[in-house]
Amino acid sequence: MKVSEAMHTPAEWVEADTPVSEIAARMAKDDIGAVPIGKDDKLIGMITDRDLALRVVAKGLDVERTTAADVMSKGIVYCQTEETVEDAIHLMDQKKIRRLPVLDENKRLVGILSLGDVAHSAGLQLTGELARAVADHHR
Template sequence: MTTISEVMTKGVQVIPPDASLQRAAQLMDELNVGALPVCDGKSLVGMITDRDITVRATAAGLEPATHSVKEVMTETTRWCTEDQTTDEVMKQMGDVQIRRLPVLNDRHEVVGIVSLGDLALRQSGHTDELLRDVSWPSEPERPDANAAAHFTG
């Protein structure tokens, strides 16, 4: 079985919650990514995405230079561990319809990120099923919604 540590992107850049939205957007642009784990020291406290900045901040008229990441980040962040299998993580991503997960080590420090793309490129089989599950329009309409297992990790 393949573990997440074998397919994840390592050396992920994180951002502190008190950083400006402008800095988060600049960092995403520099790194060519759409999401950043938000860490207070070494502890994961949330995620911020380009969509958070656009939908939550810009739509609300927040000035990117004067408002912080913590104001629009997603606090209830799903995550996985580096020793979980790719099958477990693909199921988790499909069940909760997310495209990327921070990867934590046994000390709960961010050591990487795994995306739908990482799994599609490096994991054979079931990625078409994962893409369908992640992309399904809404939870009540999903054919397997009642069987979905929700992880707190």
């Protein structure tokens, strides 16, 4: 199965200078746990609900003045629509991530492939292996 058949859409990114208060509000409204971050028409990172908790709230930062660029996970790991779900699972396993932005052939963001999407589209063995990999305890 191709990633395009398993991913969820739509996917939108926010600019790197967006206040984290707006990102948290979007996460709550859309019931999502991660938002891709872009700058100059390129994906540059991802901000997760965990990033907000550990890098903003736990440090007592001002949510109106702190931007996505200040606290996002830098760099972007992604997959493409025509890749197989199995290949995406292996990438998620290697990088220990639960969500992958999905880009089309023009390198445009078109979706997100999450652990939940994998659970609904892949076999139990692959889903179990991925869940175990991304749920490893932090040391």
